[in-house]
């Protein structure tokens with residue numbers, strides 16, 4: 001059921017039969033893209049499965065949900081007026097605060113009138129003769145568009161655990177990515193929670209405070225750092241607002257979309273004392289990136305990484321009183337190779353009498369039963385089960401739409417051995433289709449609002465370029481795509497990321513090819529490459545004048 005303040009589709013508003021651009025998704029990507037397209041006087045329609053804007057922050061309403069990039073950095077930069085007028089409350093805002101921001105942006109830029117909510121795109125097929133996409137929805141709409149943009153999100157296609165009996169449980173079940181819009185009260189309940197990625201780490205301390213009893217089922221422990229969240233002070237907001245332009249420039253040129261002072265030393269060339277002092281400062285700072293970027297080689301050298309790993313293990317053992325629980329919470333994989341989490345009292349929560357950790361590496365789940373969860377050690381009875389089991393990341397929301405390009409080939413078939421893109425923006429065989437933060441771009445290794453704005457601007461400029469030059473189609477050349485895929489693999493191979501069985505690698509989805517999907521070369525370097533490609537007349541793309549071009553007069 002949707003909350004009363006949401007804009008469900010009402011009235012007989014007709015979906016247009018033909019537009020310049022069809023956009024799928026009304027998260028931050030789809031919202032900004034719609035704004036850009038309108039500025040270019042292009043007609044656009046946005047389809048959104050949810051009943052309001054916000055994407056991630058519309059769906060993930062679980063207790064404790066927060067962003068782990070600071071609010072003043074995790075925000076749009078395209079409008080100085082928006083930057084200046086919006087008042088963030090917390091250093092790391094809660095899901096309701098970010099959703100409020102998304103709604104504010106939608107209202108301020110009058111976005112809703114071109115968004116069709118409660119509408120899922122089920123299929124999109126490219127018509128080679130007309131050089132157009134035919135987009136179909138679950139409401140029976142069929143729209144023809146010159147361009148298709150998948151703004152469907154890297155983390156929006158949720159998944160459940162692969163255990164038998166999910167449908168048998170008689171109690172209440174929840175998935176963190178489909179949390180009810182009404183408050184959920186776990187008061188007096190015995191709750192089982194499966195999954196200890198970011199959503200689990202954020203929700204466990206909050207659910208533990210409400211529930212009579214909470215049992216956490218963990219397959220792989222997370223590295224989690226204290227968020228040290230707090231309300232923002234007026235003086236720091238004012239400083240930030242005064243310095244926004246320089247800050248945005250630094251964000252765009254940085255590695256992760258979050259400016260940090262570059263490290264100058266190897267973790268192995270300093271004394272233990274010096275290193276501990278630096279790590280301690282990073283731990284105290286309440287930041288996701290300060291620990292990983294404290295030394296030049298933590299992300300690329302196993303021995304250097306071991307120093308950070310040992311430091312966090314030490315913290316876990318210090319905080320968690322029960323020695324076995326502490327050992328179970330210490331990750332074996334290198335620090336930072338799965339997405340680290342920011343938390344509020346995560347490890348401390350395991351000192352509560354009503355919280356228990358089950359290590360699934362020792363006693364795996366056998367099945368979900370009518371009463372609860374059965375592991376190889378026995379059955380646990382619950383009133384509610386929470387699945388914090390994450391997403392079919394980066395490709396799930398793309399390959400689960402029946403997208404067919406040249407010759408009727410589906411994207412799913414084309415990517416059966418792993419995603420293949422040029423710049424993470426487009427894929428050979430799928431002309432005039434763009435992805436926002438697709439696989440092969442920095443995406444989930446970055447502050448995503450920075451990456452989203454960069455992709456949207458690049459795509460909008462590319463469409464503008466075609467129109468101004470009387471061109472109709474843009475499509476990656478296969479050899480340019482192959483070279484980009486090789487480059488993404490090469491750069492990924494220099495890092496320690498491929499050493500963990502993470503969702504970056506597709507390892508959380510059985511049968512999914514193991515490929516390191518994001519581009520690890522850094523936001524700033526990646527932007528330079530994209531800009532160079534455009535400046536060289538879209539090098540590596542084939543631009544074609546075939547078909548019914550819609551040339552607009554050049555004004556430059």
Ligand SMILES: Cc1cc2nc3c(=O)[nH]c(=O)nc-3n(C[C@H](O)[C@H](O)[C@H](O)COP(=O)(O)OP(=O)(O)OC[C@H]3O[C@@H](n4cnc5c(N)ncnc54)[C@H](O)[C@@H]3O)c2cc1C
Pocket residue numbers: 024025026027028029030047048049050054055056057058060065066067068069074119120121122151152153154155156198199397401436437446447448449452
């Ligand atoms: C719990 C959680 C915490 C996160 N924390 C951070 C963070 O701290 N920092 C950070 O940088 N990023 C974070 N992210 C990543 C976050 O997804 C991005 O920051 C950003 O919100 C993505 O915006 P988007 O518009 O690209 O995608 P989304 O927000 O995922 O929006 C995509 C939209 O597309 C819609 N959609 C998908 N398929 C279809 C279809 N077939 N038809 C119609 N609609 C469709 C979905 O309903 C969704 O609303 C987090 C993600 C999650 C899940």
